Every structure is written in structure tokens, then in C-alpha cells.
Amino acid sequence: MKTTQILIAGFGGQGILFAGKFLAYKGLLEDLQVSWLPSYGPEMRGGTANCNVILSDDPVGSPIVTNPDVLIAMNLPSLQKYVNDVVPGGQIYVDSTLIAEKVQRTDVEVYYIPATQMANDAGVPTLANMVMMGHVLQHNPELSFNGTDVTVQKLVPAKKAALVELNMKALEAGRDYEG
Amino acid sequence: MAERVLMKGNEAIAEAAIRSGCRHYFGYPITPQTEVAAYMAKRMPKIDGVFLQAESEIASINMVYGAAAAGMRVMTSSSSPGISLMGEGLSYIAGSDVPAFVVNVQRGGPGLGGIQPSQSDYFQATRGGGHGDYHMIVLAPASVQEMASLTVKGFNLADKYSMIAMILADGTIGQMMEPISFEDVEIEHYDKPWALTGTQCQRRHNIVNSLYLQPDVLEKKNFERYEKYRAVEENEALHESYMMDDAEVCVVAFGIASRVAKNAVVAARAEGIKAGLIRPITLWPFPKKALSEAADQVKSFLSVELSMGQMVEDIQLATGCRRPVSLCNRVGGMIPSPDQVLASIRKAAKGEN
Amino acid sequence: MAIVFEKPKALTDAVLHYCPGCPHGIIHRLVAEAIDELGIEGRTIGVAPVGCAVMAYDYFTCDMIEAAHGRAPATATGIKRCRPDNIVFTYQGDGDLASIGMAETVHAAARNENITIIFVNNAIYGMTGGQMAPTSLPGQVTQTSPYGRDVKLCGWPIKVCELLSTQDGPEYIARVAVNNVKNVKAAGKAIKKAFQNQIDGKGFSLVEVVSACPTNWGTTPQQALSWVESDMLPYYPLGVYKDRSAEKEGK
Numbered sequence: 001m002k003t004t005q006i007l008i009a010g011f012g013g014q015g016i017l018f019a020g021k022f023l024a025y026k027g028l029l030e031d032l033q034v035s036w037l038p039s040y041g042p043e044m045r046g047g048t049a050n051c052n053v054i055l056s057d058d059p060v061g062s063p064i065v066t067n068p069d070v071l072i073a074m075n076l077p078s079l080q081k082y083v084n085d086v087v088p089g090g091q092i093y094v095d096s097t098l099i100a101e102k103v104q105r106t107d108v109e110v111y112y113i114p115a116t117q118m119a120n121d122a123g124v125p126t127l128a129n130m131v132m133m134g135h136v137l138q139h140n141p142e143l144s145f146n147g148t149d150v151t152v153q154k155l156v157p158a159k160k161a162a163l164v165e166l167n168m169k170a171l172e173a174g175r176d177y178e179g
Numbered sequence: 180m181a182e183r184v185l186m187k188g189n190e191a192i193a194e195a196a197i198r199s200g201c202r203h204y205f206g207y208p209i210t211p212q213t214e215v216a217a218y219m220a221k222r223m224p225k226i227d228g229v230f231l232q233a234e235s236e237i238a239s240i241n242m243v244y245g246a247a248a249a250g251m252r253v254m255t256s257s258s259s260p261g262i263s264l265m266g267e268g269l270s271y272i273a274g275s276d277v278p279a280f281v282v283n284v285q286r287g288g289p290g291l292g293g294i295q296p297s298q299s300d301y302f303q304a305t306r307g308g309g310h311g312d313y314h315m316i317v318l319a320p321a322s323v324q325e326m327a328s329l330t331v332k333g334f335n336l337a338d339k340y341s342m343i344a345m346i347l348a349d350g351t352i353g354q355m356m357e358p359i360s361f362e363d364v365e366i367e368h369y370d371k372p373w374a375l376t377g378t379q380c381q382r383r384h385n386i387v388n389s390l391y392l393q394p395d396v397l398e399k400k401n402f403e404r405y406e407k408y409r410a411v412e413e414n415e416a417l418h419e420s421y422m423m424d425d426a427e428v429c430v431v432a433f434g435i436a437s438r439v440a441k442n443a444v445v446a447a448r449a450e451g452i453k454a455g456l457i458r459p460i461t462l463w464p465f466p467k468k469a470l471s472e473a474a475d476q477v478k479s480f481l482s483v484e485l486s487m488g489q490m491v492e493d494i495q496l497a498t499g500c501r502r503p504v505s506l507c508n509r510v511g512g513m514i515p516s517p518d519q520v521l522a523s524i525r526k527a528a529k530g531e532n
Numbered sequence: 533m534a535i536v537f538e539k540p541k542a543l544t545d546a547v548l549h550y551c552p553g554c555p556h557g558i559i560h561r562l563v564a565e566a567i568d569e570l571g572i573e574g575r576t577i578g579v580a581p582v583g584c585a586v587m588a589y590d591y592f593t594c595d596m597i598e599a600a601h602g603r604a605p606a607t608a609t610g611i612k613r614c615r616p617d618n619i620v621f622t623y624q625g626d627g628d629l630a631s632i633g634m635a636e637t638v639h640a641a642a643r644n645e646n647i648t649i650i651f652v653n654n655a656i657y658g659m660t661g662g663q664m665a666p667t668s669l670p671g672q673v674t675q676t677s678p679y680g681r682d683v684k685l686c687g688w689p690i691k692v693c694e695l696l697s698t699q700d701g702p703e704y705i706a707r708v709a710v711n712n713v714k715n716v717k718a719a720g721k722a723i724k725k726a727f728q729n730q731i732d733g734k735g736f737s738l739v740e741v742v743s744a745c746p747t748n749w750g751t752t753p754q755q756a757l758s759w760v761e762s763d764m765l766p767y768y769p770l771g772v773y774k775d776r777s778a779e780k781e782g783k
Contacts, residue, residue, distance in 0.1 A: 021356070024185055028358050036185065036356035040211055040294070061442035062435075063355050066516050203614055229613045233606065234639035241603035241636070245610025248597045249577075253610070271600050375595040375611060377575035377618050384544075386589045388598040 002057050004142045005065045007082060008129075009050035010074025010095075015129035018155075019072070020051030022133055026143065026151045027055035035063035048077065055142065070140060072132055074115075076101060093136055095128060096179075111139060111179065118173050127170035134174025145175055181360040188326040189214035189256075189353040192282055192346065193222070195330035196254055198364040201280065202228035203253040205242035207235055207261060210294045211350035212284035215256040236261040240268030240281075247277040248387040250374025252334055256282035258350075259300050260291060262308065269343060270309030274389030276404065277373075278337035280330070281315075282346040284353035285485075287512040295512025296350035298434060301489035304347045305463040312401050314408050315343040316415065317462040319433040323357035329460070335367040340411055347462060349485065351435040351514065411464055418466035419458040422448065426455025428527045429473045431494055432483035433459045435514065440483045443520035452528045462490075470497035480504040481527045483520055485513075503530075540564035542573045546590045553746040553753025555710045556584060556652065560591055562716070563623065563650055566724040567594065570731065576619040577611055579604045583625035584658040602633025605640035608647045619730055621648040627657045630666040630690045637692070642701040644735035648726045651692060654743040655764065662748030666690045669767055674748070689767065693740050697773035703735035705774040709742040711760040715770070722772075734777055742768050 006023060010016050017038050024036040037052040052065035071086045072093045073079035079092075079099055086092055088107040097116035115131040124130075137145045152167045186194070193215045196204070204219040216232070223230035233239035239255045246253035257265065262283045272279050285300050287293035304317045316336050318329040326348060333344035378384050391397035422444055423429065432440040437458040447454035457473060459466050473480075479502050482491045488506040495504055507523035509515045539545075542564035550556045567573050576594035580586060582601035589596035599607040604622035612620040629637050629651050640647065656674055657663040663676040667689050671680040681689075697705045704726060708719035719741055726737035742764050744756035751759060772778075 021185070024356060028183060028185055034185070034358060037351065038354055040350070040354055060357070060438075061445070062439040062517060063351065063357075064439070064514055064516075066518075203610075205610065231609070231613060234635050237603065238606040238609075238636050238639065241600060241606035242610035242613070244599070244603075245579075245597065245607035245612075246614045247610075248607075249611045249614040251614045253614070267600055268603070275598075375577045375597060375618075376615070377577060378573070378593070378595055380574035384593055385595045386597070388589060388596075390586060390598050 002142065004055045004070065004140070005068045006053040006055070006070040006072070007050060007065045007068035008053070008072040008074070009048070009078035009082060012047045012049040014049070014074050015126065016049040016074065017051050019129040019133050020053045022130070022151060022155060023053045023055070025154050026147070027053075029147055029151055029154070032056060033058060033060050035060040037063045050078065070136065072136060073099060074129070074132065075099065079103070091140060093132055095132060097128075111135060113174065113177055113179060115174065118177065119170060122169055122173050124166050124170050127166060130167050130170035131174035131177075134171035135177055137171070138175045181362055183358040183360045185356045186323055186359050187214055187354060187356050188320070188323045188348065189284060190218050191323045191326040191359055192256065192330050193218035194361065195327035195364070196280065196334070197222060197226065197228070198361060199252065199331050199334040200366050201252045201254050201334065202226065203246045203251050204228070204230050204255065205233050205239040205246070205253070206255045206257065207233050207239050209258045209261045211286060211296070211353050212256050212258045212282065214353070215282060236264035237267065240265040240272075243279050243281070244268055244272050244275070244277070247272060247279045248275065248375050250371040250376060252280070252338070254280040254282065256284065258284050258286045259288050259297070262300060262303065266309035269315070270307070270311050270313065271389050272343055273307070273309070273313035273315070274311060275387050276341045277387060278341050279343050280333050280337050281343055282348065285347065285349045287510065293512045294350065296435060296485060296514065297510065297512060298349055298436060298485035299487070299489065299510060300347065301462065301484075301486055304345055305465070305493070313404065314411075314463055315345045316340070316411060316464075317345050317347050319347050319460060319462050320352055321434050321437045321458060323352070323355065324359050326352060327359055327361065331364050335365075336415060338369045339367060340407055342407070347434070349435050415461060416464040416466045416468065417460035418469045419460060420469065421456040421458065423455035423457065423473065425453055426473075426476065427453040427478045428455070428481060428524055429477040429479070430454060430456045430481045430483055430520070430524065431459070431470070431490065432456065433462060433490075436483045436485055439515055439517055440520055442517035443524055446517060446521045447524045447528075452524060454524050454528070465493050465497060467497040470494060471499070474498035474501045477502060479527045479530065481507055481523055483507045483515060483523070486510060540568045542567040542593050544591055544593050548591060549587060550584065551747040553744075553756065554584075555743045558710045558716060559650065559652055559719075559741050559743065560588070562720045562723050563621070564592065565720060566727050569724060570727055572619045572727065572731065575617065576621065577615070579608045579611070579620065579622040581622065581624040581628040583628045585623050585625060585652070586659065588623050602628050602631070603636055604628065605633065605636040605645070605647070605649065609640055609643070609645050612645065612647050616646070619648070619727065621650060621727070623650045624652070625658070626651070626653045626655065626665045626667040630692050638696070638699070641696050641699055641736050641738070644701045644703060646730055646733060646735050648730050649736075649738040650723065650726075651738055651740045652743045653692070653740055653768065654745040656745050656748045658745050658748055662745075667692075667768075669763060691768065693738075693773040696738060701736060702738065702774060703776050704729050704737035704772075706738075706772045707740040707742065707768060707770050709760060709765060709770055711742070711744065711757040729777075740768075742770070
């Protein structure tokens, strides 16, 4: 029995919920049990946003992630808020374009990805979230990059098919980054 | 098996309602249930259905009343403050014995409260919500799949007993996505000879009404309605038992609280504590029999809720107060952690409160 | 012997419960005559209010529903949206329509909901025993304005036709009265038109009928009708306030 609890956090507008949806769909297509739970608040843009995703071999109990195995932090307040909740041996992914601070803990694996910068460089400035996801898939032993294209196709509505390619571009950039 | 898709709980309700033959939706925006309305607004025009954004929850429930009286499968959805506004209409619908389907995706209260998940409308839902002697069938889904399956069931039960069926969900179950598959929906058909269709000058006029000025007639109506309620209590109570075979501590929780409680029960078992869970799926009728039988076996009960303990007294009533009932709760939009529930289970196992 | 006068078919044989001298009987009759003349009894569904006409469901032979106080336009909307081929009307008083049900009234009008509303304005809450209504006149003595309606304290009467006719939504808004034979005849015409509009799919049609309440006004029926003429009608002028189809045709 293996369960991976993932917490993605940042500002509203960074595509936090979409990134979570991507991971949830990825899990679904791999025949895992999954849950996706957004934070929801009165502000539609610019407030804090976070998203809980659980991928498991067994039915998911509580969909609420309190101690993540994987934390993906896309801004400084999120990192500071959740860094100590990550389980020992867990993983923390940090968007180092937006977060200059380093993680002090030594009992977790930390990956620094200049995702926002990379997304800008790749001409997909709104897809830093997917750059992060690409890196997560590359490094998390429970997940794999295989089938990413099918997942993206599921997520992107047919009339916005052009976005599939852009998302893949961002995901691949994240996958190939060696920090 | 049908394909598994990821869907929000609120969307699952809307899709299941459409598959249940509902073609009429009336509602007013409120967080955290607005996805139901948005889904209906998108779909209804494409299937010759009606989506209408009403001017208030008061208007929407009275539109539901009209549509229900016309013999249609009809629904509305709202969240706690909106359901309070509907109290009047719910009472009229109950008093007129027409079927309707109502969704409450609860948020914290009282008053404007907050927008985060809550279960603090338990009393309001299980005791009726409006004025007068009446009940609604109250269904408490704990997963996105159940948001769909209990919607199908709700429409069927509403028609079967000609009464209101309410989904009592919470912001978490409404907002979360889980895989869901839509199996073939079984629509049960019941005659509605009382429906307002126009007489076609072929029959005496139908009157849908809750006014009876003669006390003896009104009394008779109430007695008859409670005969119906007795049948519902007899036949329709639903629950899930989890690890109850040898349980000594019985956790009772519904909706999102039951998901957290399940994790805690597993953790308690790992510590050697014989914990189990009874999850009421119908809150009215409350699964009294299951609780009463559990009282023969367990040493104590623990109610896990997102309210100040509104379900505790139903557990006490169902068990005749034969065992202590303690409470583990968070309110205002907070949700207990599995650790908090586990700590309460440990205490309950030791006989502490 | 030739029959020259009979009860409309759309009325049941039930004895009306209204007070002596109350014009509700006349207005019921006008509605029933319109239903008879248009031949729509078999497909009409009526919505009764809370107020003096609360038991209107016993008086009309068509299918009927009893709505919550003020909610008749919402309930009628629910029915009409489900059964667009049926003819749906509400019959409401001033407290029901213009006080507690103002939101439902205005929004049904704004949606141009294809329903017919018969609005009986007698400037008082009749059923509850004579309290001040949203349409009670300035200075009018009622149980809850015992020194006369003081507009500084309780505001001004609401002029429903004037209010609704400023909206783009509704099709037809008219005010009529039933205080003399001539006015009764005109009222019957307006009511029939309000039903015909619905049959033609034109939309929201409201006829305000300036009525009287001798019991709660503390007058004889004769005096009440005189007071309608001398006090009510100057405040609530009769006429067609909106008729979109006629306006389009340049009439």
C-alpha cells in the first residue's frame, strides 16, 4: 500500500489548481485512486492558492493533506508556511526564480527550479506551474513522465488544442532541467 | 464499467441530476456550491431543459414548488444561508406533499459565517428546516461518487414518497475532485395524479395546497404525513459499517468527517485499539437500528463532526443513552485532523471523555 | 325561456367567502369570463395568493395551487417554465404583490415571464383585519396607522403600474377599476387582453384592479365605491401604462 500526499501552493493565478489537476489526472490514467482538493477563497486572483492531491493504491480516506510527502512551493509565503509540515524523507520543490530562500531542513530532498524564468525563456510565461510538474515527474519515484502527453490531452479542452503543445514544452523543460 | 472521469462533487450532483431526468433547475449563486448552477446553465439549454437564475433563494424554492406541483423532476441547490431563506418554501412543499430535490453544500455559520466547509446545518436539515411538523429525507454523501449516486437515489425517493429529498454535503465534498463513473441510472417512475397539468376539462380540478383552516382536517393531514414518514424510517435508513465486527469504540461520522475518521480508525487499529466506524448515509431517517445494535457491543461512541455536536443527541437517542457518547469536532470551516480524531479515540477507548 | 345571464363555466359552485360589498366576486367573475371566452379552462393553472383571495383555489374550475405569501410570481414561473403550453395566472393582493412579494413581482416582469397577473389593490390588508398596505393612501386610517398614514414615518404608497412600466421587460401593464359598470367593462377587457397576450406568447401582463374594502375601510359598500372614485383614482390613475405590441405597431 502506497499513498503519496502532495501539496502545491502559491499565488492565485499561478495555475496551482491546474497543476494539481494534472497530477490527479496522471494518477487516474495510471489506475490509481486519487483525490484533488482546492483551497477556495473569496478572491479570484492574486490571493493564496493551494491544492491537495492524493495518489494511492487504496481508496483515499481524508482528502486533506496535513503532512505532505511532496511540497511544491511557488512563492515564499507558501514555503515558509508548509516547509515544516513535510514528512521526513519527503520532497520539496521550490520555484527559485520567486523564492531566494533556501530550505534549512536536512531530512528532506530539496529541488530548486527557476521555473518562472525557464517558462519565460521558453516563451510560455504562464506555464511555470507545468515546468515544476515536469521536474516533479522526473524526480519522484512514485510518478513517471510516461503518458504525460495523454494526460495533457485529457486536460486541455478540444477548442484549445494549441495549448497541448505549449504545456508539453513546459513539462519537458522541467523534466530536462539539471540544477 | 463506465469510464472513470475526474469531477468536482458539485458537478457530479448536476450531471447525476440530469441523468435522473431532472430538466428544471432554479437557483441563486452562493459559495461553495456555484458549480452546480454553472453546470446546469451550460447543459440545460442543450437538452431542452430549463436553467433559471432566480432573484433570490426565496424565489428559487418557490419556483421549485411550482415546477414540482406541475409534476416535474426539479431541483435547486444552495449553501447554508441560502437554505435558511428557503425554509418557508421547504415547509410549503412538505405541507403540499409534492416531491422536490434540494442540495445544501454547507458552509460555516451562523449568520453569514464563512465559506469553508461545515456540517452545522444538521439540526436544520434533520428536523425539517422550516415551520411545522415535517421531515425531509436527508442524504449525506462522503465522496464524489456518492454525490452522484445519492442524487439519483434522492430523486427516486422524493418521487416515491412525494416529499423533499435533500443532499446535505459540505464545501469539501462539493469542491473536491475524485474519479467517478456514471453507471446506468435507474429512474423509478411513480404516478403523479395530483399534478397540475390543466384539467383538459376531463376531470375535477387538482389543487396543490398546504392550507387547511379546519383544525381536525389539518390534524388528519399531519397524521397521514407521519404514517408516510414512519414508512420512510422503516425502509430507507442507510449506513456503512467499517471495522465494526469486534469494535469496542464506535466512531460515528458522516460526509467529510467520516473520511478523516476512517484514517483515524485505521491508525487506532494499528495501535491495537479496537475501533470501528458507523457512517450514517441517511441522516434522516437516522440509522437508529445500526447504532442501537452497536450499543450492545461497544463500550463507547465518539461523534466526529464539523459542528458543535449536533449529531450527538441522535446517537444518544438511537442508543437509549446506554453508552457514553463523546465528541471530537472542529467548526467554522476547520476540519479535524486524523491525529485529533485518533487522540479522541484513545480517550474513548480508556473510557475518558 | 332564453337564458340571458349565467355563472361563468370557469367558476365552481362554491359559495364565495368574501365580505358583503367586496369586489373580489366581480374580479373573480371577470377572470372566469376571460377564461370562458378564450376557451382555455382545460389548460389553465391558477396560483392563489396569501391574503383575502387565499381560497381562490376553491372557486376556479381549473387546476390551482396555493402559493406562499408574495411568491406567486415565482411559483407561476416554475409552472410556466415546465408547462409552457399551459396558461398560468396569479391572483394577488397589494400586500402580497407589492410588499412581501415585490422582488418576485419585479423580477418576473423583468424576465417578461409569459404569465398573467391579476393584482387587486384595495389599499389595505383585508384578511388580517385592516392593516396598512404598501398602497394605503397618505393619511389613510388603518389598524396599524391609527392616526392616518404618516408618509414621514411609513413612506409613500407604491404605484405598481408606474414602477413596472419603467422596465424594459414586461409586455402589458394596465390599471383598471371595478367601482362602476363602465369601469367593470373596461376591466374585463384588460383582463382578457392580459390572458390573450399569454396565449400569443407575448409575455408578462399585469392588470392592477383598483378595488375596495368596505369592511376594513369602515364604510358601506356604496361609500367605498365613492371613496375609490374620490380618493383612490386620483392617486392611482387608470389607463394602459405599457403595451409593447401596441407601441411597436405605432398605436
